[in-house]
Amino acid sequence: MKNRVGAGMRIGARMIAVGLMLAAMAADVWAASDVRSVRLWRAPDNTRLVFDLSGPVQHSVFTLTAPDRIVIDISGAKLVTPLDKLALSNTPITAVRSAQRTPEDLRVVIDLSSQVTPKSFTLAPNQQYGNRLVVDLFDQASDAAPSLPSTTTASAPPVPVTPTQAPPKLAPVPGGKRDIVIAIDAGHGGEDPGALGPTKGQVEKNVTLSIAKELQRQVNAQKGFRAELVRTGDYFIPLRKRTEIARKKGADLFVSIHADAAPRAAAFGASVYALSDRGATSETARWLADAENQSDLIGGAGNVSLEDKDRMLAGVLLDLSMTASLSSSLNVGQKVLGQMGQVTPLHKRRVEQAGFMVLKSPDIPSILVETGFISNPSEARKLHSAAHQQSLSRSIVTGVKQFFEQNPPPGTYIAWLRDNGKIAQGPREHVVASGESLALIAQRYQVGLATLRTANSLKSDVIKVGQTLHIPATSLAAQP
Numbered sequence: 001m002k003n004r005v006g007a008g009m010r011i012g013a014r015m016i017a018v019g020l021m022l023a024a025m026a027a028d029v030w031a032a033s034d035v036r037s038v039r040l041w042r043a044p045d046n047t048r049l050v051f052d053l054s055g056p057v058q059h060s061v062f063t064l065t066a067p068d069r070i071v072i073d074i075s076g077a078k079l080v081t082p083l084d085k086l087a088l089s090n091t092p093i094t095a096v097r098s099a100q101r102t103p104e105d106l107r108v109v110i111d112l113s114s115q116v117t118p119k120s121f122t123l124a125p126n127q128q129y130g131n132r133l134v135v136d137l138f139d140q141a142s143d144a145a146p147s148l149p150s151t152t153t154a155s156a157p158p159v160p161v162t163p164t165q166a167p168p169k170l171a172p173v174p175g176g177k178r179d180i181v182i183a184i185d186a187g188h189g190g191e192d193p194g195a196l197g198p199t200k201g202q203v204e205k206n207v208t209l210s211i212a213k214e215l216q217r218q219v220n221a222q223k224g225f226r227a228e229l230v231r232t233g234d235y236f237i238p239l240r241k242r243t244e245i246a247r248k249k250g251a252d253l254f255v256s257i258h259a260d261a262a263p264r265a266a267a268f269g270a271s272v273y274a275l276s277d278r279g280a281t282s283e284t285a286r287w288l289a290d291a292e293n294q295s296d297l298i299g300g301a302g303n304v305s306l307e308d309k310d311r312m313l314a315g316v317l318l319d320l321s322m323t324a325s326l327s328s329s330l331n332v333g334q335k336v337l338g339q340m341g342q343v344t345p346l347h348k349r350r351v352e353q354a355g356f357m358v359l360k361s362p363d364i365p366s367i368l369v370e371t372g373f374i375s376n377p378s379e380a381r382k383l384h385s386a387a388h389q390q391s392l393s394r395s396i397v398t399g400v401k402q403f404f405e406q407n408p409p410p411g412t413y414i415a416w417l418r419d420n421g422k423i424a425q426g427p428r429e430h431v432v433a434s435g436e437s438l439a440l441i442a443q444r445y446q447v448g449l450a451t452l453r454t455a456n457s458l459k460s461d462v463i464k465v466g467q468t469l470h471i472p473a474t475s476l477a478a479q480p
């Protein structure tokens, strides 16, 4: 008997404990999060809906057909914002409706004019935003849509590992005359505004897009060149996706345009950055790289992952091709910087190096152009003027053109011009990247080691990273 009573008491105590736990869980559920606002961004191949929340939620997304709809069930949430203010033009969305199924179960129904592939994930708060639920609706004609089941739940984004794609490097056609392709990347976009200027309405993402469009117009006006915009409107693109887009467009050069804030409001001037795998060359470079790389945390790069079993091999291959393109990046960067220095003050006279994620494209020379600091009131004003945007673009184009006239990719119109003696063959320059030897550089430009030594008055073969070498014209190139 005694034992039984004891057992009964223990069970009773356990039941009370369970009861308390249930009460605690119920309290959690009752403290529903508010959906404070809903934002919508249209990209060329998808529509992104962002639900701004006051706290974490659980959710599920599913598709219905005839008529096409997407249903988003958000448990532990109530809607405190209207849904009829969303700009739905140019999207496959015809209407967004909601129903509060219980005080803490919200259902949002999206009516569609065509089928889409949904992908959803939640984002934890960061410096800029609170909890968010992101629903990306990929257009079905698009090849960018990830092959995911149409229903996803839980808070972690499913992570499709995008295999590193071989670049669509076209084999150079002998005597071919293709255009040299410049990928122009307007920094930030969508829910990632970038840096903010001192005056209301001065937002980096808008300045970068205006400059990118002007730059595109000017590049396209040059025979033998074609510009492709990585971002064409106000939407977010994860950093690695940006280089992926450039690669798909067959870019010979990647130029990322920014106008960031500096740690000191008084700081001013333009700078050009190339990638560094080691340390950043200056404190500003480090600071900016950190700020830029935050972009994916702000915008939610749900599909970026390097946790790939071929990572080691990829790393080795990356290092190999990176050295070649880094040297080109430094070279083109120096030319662009030199030209920009004629139209705007420079922050630093040399190309700086830092670990910018957006520059990590192993096979495409890449530079990041800081057109100025939007945090500086007078520079922010200039950056917004059409005249200044034009002259900045003109200087960038001149630098880029200089570089490609000296180093035209085989099979391009510019290479054809050079090979036919139609470009004044000025002296070429090479900026030494880490890991390069004089012999390697001589081999790359097909000049003799001794010729290279003489042209640069070198007493030994010791060269320094960042050093500019003059490359004498080869006899082959000099022939008409």
Ligand SMILES: [Zn+2]
Pocket (backbone or CB within 6 Å): 187, 188, 194, 195, 204, 258, 259, 260, 292
């Ligand atoms: Zn930026």
